[in-house]
Amino acid sequence: MAYSExxxxxxxxxxxxxxxxxxxxxxxxxxxxxPACGDVMKLQLKISDDGIIEDAKFKTYGxxxxxxxxxxxxxxxxxxxxxxxxxxxxxxxxxxxALPPVKIHCSILAEDAIKxxxxxxxxxxx
Amino acid sequence: MNYxxxxxxxVGYDLDxxxxxxxxxxxxxxxxxxxxxxxSESERLLxxxxxxxxNDAFSTLKSPVARAEYLLAMAGIELSHxxxxxxxxxxxxxxxxxxxxxxxxxxxxxxxxxxxxxEQTLEQEQSALQQAISAQLQNKDFDAAANSVRKLKFMIKLxxxxxxxxxxxxx
Numbered sequence: 001m002a003y004s005e006x007x008x009x010x011x012x013x014x015x016x017x018x019x020x021x022x023x024x025x026x027x028x029x030x031x032x033x034x035p036a037c038g039d040v041m042k043l044q045l046k047i048s049d050d051g052i053i054e055d056a057k058f059k060t061y062g063x064x065x066x067x068x069x070x071x072x073x074x075x076x077x078x079x080x081x082x083x084x085x086x087x088x089x090x091x092x093x094x095x096x097x098a099l100p101p102v103k104i105h106c107s108i109l110a111e112d113a114i115k116x117x118x119x120x121x122x123x124x125x126x
Numbered sequence: 127m128n129y130x131x132x133x134x135x136x137v138g139y140d141l142d143x144x145x146x147x148x149x150x151x152x153x154x155x156x157x158x159x160x161x162x163x164x165x166s167e168s169e170r171l172l173x174x175x176x177x178x179x180x181n182d183a184f185s186t187l188k189s190p191v192a193r194a195e196y197l198l199a200m201a202g203i204e205l206s207h208x209x210x211x212x213x214x215x216x217x218x219x220x221x222x223x224x225x226x227x228x229x230x231x232x233x234x235x236x237x238x239x240x241x242x243x244x245e246q247t248l249e250q251e252q253s254a255l256q257q258a259i260s261a262q263l264q265n266k267d268f269d270a271a272a273n274s275v276r277k278l279k280f281m282i283k284l285x286x287x288x289x290x291x292x293x294x295x296x297x
Contacts (some may be wrong), residue, residue: 031218032211035276038283040221061225105209112211 003064004098010068015075018057020044025124030117034109039066043113045077045085047121053077053085058113065103069093069110082118129183129196139197139260141187150184190252191282194259194275201268205275212276221280224248228287232295241292248288252281 003011019042020027030043039062046055056074060067072093077085093099093107130137133149155161157180162173186192195205212218231240255278262271 029215031215031222032213033218033221033280034209035205035212035279036207036209038280040218040225040280042218042222059222061222108209109211112213116213 003068006072006097007064007068007099010071010097011064014058014067014071016055016057016071017059019059020046020055020057028117028121028124030113030115030120032109032112032116034062034066034105036105037062037066039063039106039109041066041070041109041113043070043073043110043117045114045117045121047082051082053080053082062109063103063106065097065099065106066109068097069099069106070113072096073110073114077114082121085114086118088114128200129186132180132183133187135187137197137200139194139256139263141193143188146184146187150180153180190256190259191275191278194263194271194278197263198268198272198275201266203268203272205272212273212280214273214277217277217280221284224284225287228284228291231291237295238292241288241295244288245285248281248285252278252285255281 022029022044024046026047026049028045028047030045031041032043033040039060041060041062042058044057045053048054056077058070058074060070073088076088088111090104090107090111093110094104097107099107128137133146133153135141135146154177157173157176159170159173159177162170165173186196192206198205227244231237231244234240255274259271259274259278262268262274
């Protein structure tokens with residue numbers, strides 16, 4: 001199965017790899033995993049007090065599509081409000097990266113990572 | 127006839143792997159298509175079908191994950207093709223740490239020893255999960271059992287990555 005050019009680009013030059021201090025009140029951490037393939041994804045968002053995502057970092061152990069999906073998502077969420085970011089759908093990610101049907105679960109992983117991070121942010125703030 | 131009945135086992139997660147292999151050989155012999163070479167067309171066809179079923183049953187019962195998935199499917203829970211993500215921060219954080227450890231092994235002064243130690247850790251993790259699955263299935267706590275199976279899949283994935291690393295270093 002051939003990867004699309006966009007997947008290869010993100011895979012070879014992943015954007016925003018790394019992590020923030022988890023205990024920082026403005027840092028939200030989303031951890032998700034895909035049992036089917038054993039991929040693990042950590043997405044961290046740095047969110048300003050008025051709810052804007054200022055920065056994002058990720059660390060993913062998985063296939064090229066999983067790495068590309070998380071790398072793409074870190075680019076997309078920057079500058080967005082948490083409401084805007086939570087409206088990102090896995091189908092948007094899959095379409096942008098031209099993922100084949102067997103790799104759709106990688107985009108689901110990335111979508112769920114955003115949601116998990118936002119949930120973490122909300123529970124930290126409440 | 128379900129796979130357990132086919133192999134004359136009681137339906138349940140715990141089974142004797144040696145017994146399973148023995149019965150597999152017996153069944154294979156009994157239904158080997160060659161035994162029916164002089165039989166009628168329909169007998170031969172039946173033997174081919176039966177021996178395919180025996181092979182499927184054996185590979186399902188042999189695998190700790192497939193066996194659990196089969197039992198869950200019998201209870202109406204379909205796991206094998208799910209795309210749902212696991213969101214258990216504590217477990218996943220530990221998975222991350224295991225993956226990081228796996229990355230570090232190559233730079234260690236004695237990588238083969240580190241691999242052996244890691245193999246033992248993963249073995250313990252897997253047997254603990256299998257014990258949990260067995261108890262949860264026995265108590266008909268199917269959701270909990272499904273979660274343990276999901277976790278077991280991550281451990282098995284780690285194990286295969288570790289084996290790959292071992293091959294790389296050995297080469």
